[in-house]
Amino acid sequence: MTHATTVWQANRSGGLTGAEALVETSLAAGVDVCFANPGTTEMPLVAALDSVPGTRAVLGLFEGVCTGAADGYARIAGRPAMTLLHLGPGFANGIANLHNARRAHSPVFNVIGDHASWHLVHDAPLTSDIVSLASPVSGWVGTAASGAGLAQLTARAVAAATAAPGCGATLIAPADFQQEVLKAPVDVELPRPRSRPEVAVDVIDAIAKRLRAGERAVLLLGGAALDERGQRAAARIASATGAVLYSETFPAAAERGGGLPDLDRLPYFPEKAIEALAGAQLVVLAGALEPVSYFGYEGVPSLLAPYGTVEVLSTPEEDGALALEALADALGAPEPAPQRPRPDDEGLPDGALTPQSVGRIVARLLPEHAIVSVEGGTCGYPFFTASSRAARHTTLTNTGGAIGQGLPAAAGAAIAAPGRKVVALQSDGSAQYTIQSLWTMAREQLPVVTLIASNRAYNVLRTELGRHGQSRPGPNAMALTSLDEPAFDWPALARGYGVPGTRVETGEALRRELGRALAADGPQLIEMAL
Amino acid sequence: MTHATTVWQANRSGGLTGAEALVETSLAAGVDVCFANPGTTEMPLVAALDSVPGTRAVLGLFEGVCTGAADGYARIAGRPAMTLLHLGPGFANGIANLHNARRAHSPVFNVIGDHASWHLVHDAPLTSDIVSLASPVSGWVGTAASGAGLAQLTARAVAAATAAPGCGATLIAPADFQQEVLKAPVDVELPRPRSRPEVAVDVIDAIAKRLRAGERAVLLLGGAALDERGQRAAARIASATGAVLYSETFPAAAERGGGLPDLDRLPYFPEKAIEALAGAQLVVLAGALEPVSYFGYEGVPSLLAPYGTVEVLSTPEEDGALALEALADALGAPEPAPQRPRPDDEGLPDGALTPQSVGRIVARLLPEHAIVSVEGGTCGYPFFTASSRAARHTTLTNTGGAIGQGLPAAAGAAIAAPGRKVVALQSDGSAQYTIQSLWTMAREQLPVVTLIASNRAYNVLRTELGRHGQSRPGPNAMALTSLDEPAFDWPALARGYGVPGTRVETGEALRRELGRALAADGPQLIEMAL
Structure with missing residues (x-):
């Protein structure tokens, strides 16, 4: 799984510090972007x-920007970025988006500076239990005990982060070991890319047998199985067996449009999802967890x-696309003629914006190979539905439900994929949690073109209050679910951060402004009044 | 310590839910403000x-606003507010300011909704280890196991939070128990205010003996000992013995000005602090921890x-003001004539703003009984120095070093003390962490008048880089410590959140705009270009 190397460089005047050994090892392991606060x-690490x-090195004004960006970066680049965060409280600000990264199986390499090891005992103001904070969002946590340990644990951390299916790995780096000048070469075991494990033949055969027997089936794709290969294989299975295809509700990254099969997301609300699965005799999971x-x-x-x-065809760790192809082959499902894109060429809706018109307009204007970071229900679902007829693109969704993921993930995705346009399709309430991303x-x-679906309410909570029989919320419930009084001035917020911003109220205006924004070079923001 | 009560109300149609029992108990325990996201x-709790x-109920757009506000509220009101936060990730966003609250010994009552108890096993996307996240910032953590338990544990939590010296107490409230309709009355033990323990006479006598023997002494006041009584008693001791007085470096709440003795803060950088204490044969701690x-x-x-x-005169738990008075009495220190305010009546500096001119102007214009929430070094220290000659006011500082504390604490303080003006004296970098407070x-x-010290850099980090021998930072170090490119447009950010904002560059302009802002009714923001 790993191969040995040495990070010591004898010609460095004054010797290598622990911090330098960490950065060298990180680079040697393929990590060359650092989202830092x-x-x-x-x-010493900054130096x-x-x-x-x-x-x-990319500065975030708030740690949740850094961790969300690292998540978005990993989903597009397929490899980890480093985050560099300050002690327990700074790391804590990044936990929410690391929670989303954990659910996305995104590899992330977190580095937290800690007090000098000999200073910890004095319980200075910023001292806290970093391990307790880091563990819930880390598949691996380690604390260095020397300068050389910083290099060795960096390699361990990146190996842990990148082992399928991917996780967050958190290295605690005491300041004194960052400063320590290494006295001897350090041997580190660098992680080597390792293919995902293949699904055993008997697993595939057993599912093929049930499908051949005519069981009514649903195929639920998730994780890495949602790539183009996986989706095309799933379409073969569907056309051979009549199986119904779904994407997991919150995919980390779903390829979409440009003639790919239309895998809609399994509905969010349980009653709808139960209905969607109700007739199935067999629910096959490919990279998805049981819903x-x-x-x-x-x-x-x-x-x-x-x-x-x-039935589990493939776990998130395993090679789901390969398993789907093997399943399609086992079923003798023919390779279909390449599906041609079916662009939505009907007239686009004008007049006052609705979530549906926003979804169709954004899908229509999306340039080839765009990345769409979706957060918030208002326009997210209508866009996903419309986007099967868009040009080929990749959609990122909020995998873990921690709010404030869409904007930083968009920033990280843009850094991972120079040359690809990024659209952040974002609800107004959720945009506020990591607004500093702008x-x-x-x-x-x-x-990055940020589209704010501005309905001035936590609409999902209004719905949930209704589910709890609160169809007429009282004054406190209204105060806690309303974003009016005052309404945000989104163009002003954008300008405050150096992003050109505007506001639209109609379909015509959205088409015009979105077209203009997509043609611009840098970031843009459009508030969509709903 | 507690007295029994019953929260059951037989006349409530349909019975009381667990959520209602929690809110009733909370109110009965004196908690009537809820900072919520x-x-x-x-x-069910919102209903x-x-x-x-x-x-x-006060909505924060981001959880750090809620916890920081609860901290500021507690420091001024002397009692806890509730925070209401969403599951592990929502709570995680509030950890940084709960860390500051922990170091301030602020009582805070955190309520976290969790999944229904029977749903947890399915590891739905938002599931996480809440206890692991909450423990580092909570003196007490409890998880309810029934609707009645929500009431009982609310009383326990408030009792834990309010027991001297004060702490955060975190109650995890599974959704099903919030909804549960109670079938019988619930007896809860409500917390009863309990006086701080008194310092034993022999402790006071031992210190008095050393002071009488003429040892060169420093008195370091902190926590509750920094109230008016404590400071006046300390001044008696100082004038009787020549002891030097200091406030701890980051007091939770320090009374200041209006003729109170001038207790400057022990310097931040260790060399300066060591110098300040170097001559002492005796360092007496009154409510402060060992520096x-x-x-x-x-x-x-x-x-x-x-x-x-x-030597410890009083711990943070104990009645430090009483101990200082007893020590002054034991020394036979006379009651001094009430000190008259010595207002700074020299001409105020005009021209380009400096941290020193900002400190003097703010101190001079401060209205009686204002509250000043200070975060960031740039203007914080110069203001504190100047503020001994200001009208009587209360200064809150960042006790735990988790950035993003000043603005939400200002908001919470304003809610705790209607009628008192609040000034948030805030550095630009740190203001960004919880900018949603506006x-x-x-x-x-x-x-609240927010004053932004706008130097467009993480200046403290530049200083620290210099301490690490990086007098000429490289490009990454520059990128990670600079807030230029682009500069924030603070008036635009303020307007985006509904706060009137302006920008000043000179002493004349600051005096004019600060005077106007202090006379206004609602919030105001002034960017001070430095």
């Missing part, structure tokens, strides 16, 4: 990002598939 | 905030007082 205990050249209700509602089952119908887009001049 | 799993009247270096620097001691000189100020029309 450092503090005093990370200063090392210059003395060891090769890393692009469960997002929240538990009294009287509604948590497990959404009919009892006893679920500044990073401006500083890095990222080609 | 709720989600689906908190909807209960209306069905059980009496709580003021330690904020960060560990190679070759600089972590402990700042000379070896063997530290919106809460606008919505609640809080009389």
